[in-house]
Amino acid sequence: MKVLVCIKRVPDTGGGFKLTADNMRVDTTNVGFAVSPHEECAVEEAIRIVEKHGGSSTVLTLGPQAAGEQLREAIAKGITGAMLLEADDYEFWDPAATAQAIAEAVKPLGFDILLFGNESADACNYQVGVRVAHLLDLPCVTGIKALEIQNNRAIAKRETKDGWEVYEVPLPAVFTVKEGINTPRHPSLRGIMSAKKVPIEQRKVTRPAPQLVRKALKKPQEGRQLEILGQGVDAVPKIIEKLREVGAI
Amino acid sequence: MILAILEISKNALSEASWEVLTAARDLAQKTNSSVAALLVGKGAQALASTLKGVGAVLVADDQRLDSFIPDAFAQIVSSAIAQKSPKIVIAPGTETGNDLMARVAARLNLGLATNCTEFVVENGALKRVTRSNWGGSLLEEVEILSSPILLTLQPHAIPAQMSDGHTPTVEALPVALSEKDFRVRMKELIPSEKKGISLTDAKVVIGGGRGMGSAEAFKMLEELASLLHNAAVGATRVATNNGWRPHSDQIGQTGAQIAPDLYIACGISGAIQHMVGCKNSKKILAINKDPEAPIFQRADYGVIGDLHQVVPALVAELKRLKGV
Numbered sequence: 001m002k003v004l005v006c007i008k009r010v011p012d013t014g015g016g017f018k019l020t021a022d023n024m025r026v027d028t029t030n031v032g033f034a035v036s037p038h039e040e041c042a043v044e045e046a047i048r049i050v051e052k053h054g055g056s057s058t059v060l061t062l063g064p065q066a067a068g069e070q071l072r073e074a075i076a077k078g079i080t081g082a083m084l085l086e087a088d089d090y091e092f093w094d095p096a097a098t099a100q101a102i103a104e105a106v107k108p109l110g111f112d113i114l115l116f117g118n119e120s121a122d123a124c125n126y127q128v129g130v131r132v133a134h135l136l137d138l139p140c141v142t143g144i145k146a147l148e149i150q151n152n153r154a155i156a157k158r159e160t161k162d163g164w165e166v167y168e169v170p171l172p173a174v175f176t177v178k179e180g181i182n183t184p185r186h187p188s189l190r191g192i193m194s195a196k197k198v199p200i201e202q203r204k205v206t207r208p209a210p211q212l213v214r215k216a217l218k219k220p221q222e223g224r225q226l227e228i229l230g231q232g233v234d235a236v237p238k239i240i241e242k243l244r245e246v247g248a249i
Numbered sequence: 250m251i252l253a254i255l256e257i258s259k260n261a262l263s264e265a266s267w268e269v270l271t272a273a274r275d276l277a278q279k280t281n282s283s284v285a286a287l288l289v290g291k292g293a294q295a296l297a298s299t300l301k302g303v304g305a306v307l308v309a310d311d312q313r314l315d316s317f318i319p320d321a322f323a324q325i326v327s328s329a330i331a332q333k334s335p336k337i338v339i340a341p342g343t344e345t346g347n348d349l350m351a352r353v354a355a356r357l358n359l360g361l362a363t364n365c366t367e368f369v370v371e372n373g374a375l376k377r378v379t380r381s382n383w384g385g386s387l388l389e390e391v392e393i394l395s396s397p398i399l400l401t402l403q404p405h406a407i408p409a410q411m412s413d414g415h416t417p418t419v420e421a422l423p424v425a426l427s428e429k430d431f432r433v434r435m436k437e438l439i440p441s442e443k444k445g446i447s448l449t450d451a452k453v454v455i456g457g458g459r460g461m462g463s464a465e466a467f468k469m470l471e472e473l474a475s476l477l478h479n480a481a482v483g484a485t486r487v488a489t490n491n492g493w494r495p496h497s498d499q500i501g502q503t504g505a506q507i508a509p510d511l512y513i514a515c516g517i518s519g520a521i522q523h524m525v526g527c528k529n530s531k532k533i534l535a536i537n538k539d540p541e542a543p544i545f546q547r548a549d550y551g552v553i554g555d556l557h558q559v560v561p562a563l564v565a566e567l568k569r570l571k572g573v
Contacts, residue, residue: 013383013520013521013522014518014520014521014543015518015519015520015521015542015543015544016521016543016546017383017386017387017521026387037486037502037503037522038503094360095360095361096354096355096358096359096360099355119347121383121384121502121503121522122382122383123382123389124363124364124381124382124383124384125361125363126347126348126351126363126364127347127350127351127354127355127361127363130348130351130352130355131351131354131355133355134352134355134356135355139320139432139433140319140352140433141433142319142344142348142351143344143348157439159441160344161441162438162440162441163438163439163440163441164438164439164441165435165437165438166435166436166437166438166439167433167434167435167436168436169432169433170432178503179486179496179499179503179504180496180497180499180503180504183489183490183492183496184490210360210394211359211360211393211394211395212360212361212362212391212392212393212394213391213392213393213394214389214390214391215377215390215391215392216389216390217382217387217388217389217390218379218387218388218390219386219387219388220385220386220387220388222546222547224533224547224548224549225549226545226546226548226549226550226551227549227550227551228550228551228552228553229534229550229551229552230552230553230554231552231553231554232552232553232554232555232558232559233554233558233559233562235552235554235559236559236562236563236566237566238550238552239534239550239552239559239563240563240566240567240570242511242532242534242550243453243477243511246452246453246510246511246531246532247452247478247510248452248453248477248478248479248480248510248511249476249477249478249567249570249571
């Protein structure tokens with residue numbers, strides 16, 4: 001089984017955002033970076049597929065040199081190879097452009113299973129995986145929370161309010177994964193050490209003419225006024241009052 | 250023409266579809282255009298007569314389309330766009346709506362702005378949209394250069410308004426599908442097991458975060474919930490990633506989006522990915538020992554204290570009041 005997993009480097013925002021002076025980007029001075037949560041689970045799923053069925057796994061990202069950090073973290077967990085499509089302006093690539101670059105890079109490599117996150121944590125475009133599937137003429141099931149491989153076919157499940165939808169598709173196929181499909185492992189110390197030595201295949205990519213152009217980022221209105229009910233257990237009577245107000249007791 | 254793609258759910262239009270119709274009518278008025286609604290799926294014909302206030306209803310009704318079959322639906326929407334040449338196509342920003350429109354955008358090689366919340370119309374043309382980033386904790390203003398403009402509408406961004414306008418003409422679209430359009434198709438639905446009050450239905454939700462410290466500690470939240478009417482227990486991503494709670498209990502950008510009357514956040518710092526999952530709560534009460542925790546900037550009520558002391562004291566007092 002040859003498995004590809006695509007990830008995106010995103011700011012680890014914690015409790016709030018600061019925007020750059022031109023309002024075009026999230027200010028990442030003094031901010032760490034992470035991988036979108038859905039993609040963290042996609043990485044774990046890729047490792048598990050190879051553990052169970054054998055083969056190899058490759059992690060790919062379109063991003064700056066610094067995204068090597070996220071690629072190596074995936075390798076430290078058990079992914080076997082990495083590919084960086086290097087673009088410093090990656091935040092301004094629209095989904096069609098990103099999908100085009102990924103499809104061109106992976107087409108000659110013949111992956112059986114291509115995993116994406118259902119949507120990235122930052123841009124939330126919900127479409128890179130679907131577009132790659134179209135460009136490679138492969139079936140695509142989005143938003144999956146379970147995946148099983150049997151006899152070169154995949155059984156994928158989506159969770160909805162009504163229950164679990166079961167899909168069966170022949171491989172090769174593309175899946176966009178949702179958090180909850182598994183619980184991602186932490187890298188081992190030995191994994192972290194050996195990941196440093198794994199070579200990352202790199203190539204520079206250039207952004208084509210865009211279809212979508214960002215004009216600005218802005219923060220939504222937040223309208224809550226904080227009332228301090230008290231310190232420690234002294235606040236209990238006031239909490240009871242608030243519970244009464246909403247009819248909880 | 251503004252083409253509004255509607256969603257059929259259990260033989261009726263979904264809530265998000267009514268919001269799409271409202272947005273489409275508004276866009277049509279501002280751009281001096283008309284609205285055509287597109288209904289795809291088995292039973293679409295019967296629903297078409299219930300629609301009012303649009304110029305036309307296009308219907309693709311076919312026995313084979315008895316569930317959401319993504320590529321088949323995308324083929325129908327793509328050919329409707331080719332045939333009718335709308336200026337704007339708008340669909341619900343639901344899971345199926347975003348899946349469908351991504352496939353349409355890929356087939357037609359067009360840009361797609363998902364989960365839009367606002368539209369800027371200047372001189373009768375749609376110039377920019379505002380769309381949701383980071384699950385709604387940031388907004389992005391976007392210009393769309395490709396044409397027709399493809400959009401999905403963030404659910405709940407625009408309240409649905411019914412229209413008692415004129416009865417539209419109904420036009421059946423030819424349904425030309427190939428075998429390939431059916432290669433992704435649901436083969437079975439396994440009904441979910443009903444268990445207690447769900448996070449999205451509860452009137453009070455009690456959430457636990459990093460400050461809980463263990464799976465064991467969640468027992469006191471369960472006990473608190475059992476003493477309240479219609480209450481459920483949820484968790485942050487830290488708690489589910491640590492295995493303290495199952496992922497189905499997760500509240501946040503990649504978990505449940507809740508809207509209870511009261512959300513009680515225990516030992517939760519207030520990471521933005523968590524807050525987008527609870528921001529529709531009517532009131533938020535935060536219990537945290539760190540007065541600098543960001544959650545206090547997004548809460549209505551604050552208790553500065555150790556949840557491991559406050560929650561047991563609250564439980565004891567509720568028991569005393571109830572005489573149990």
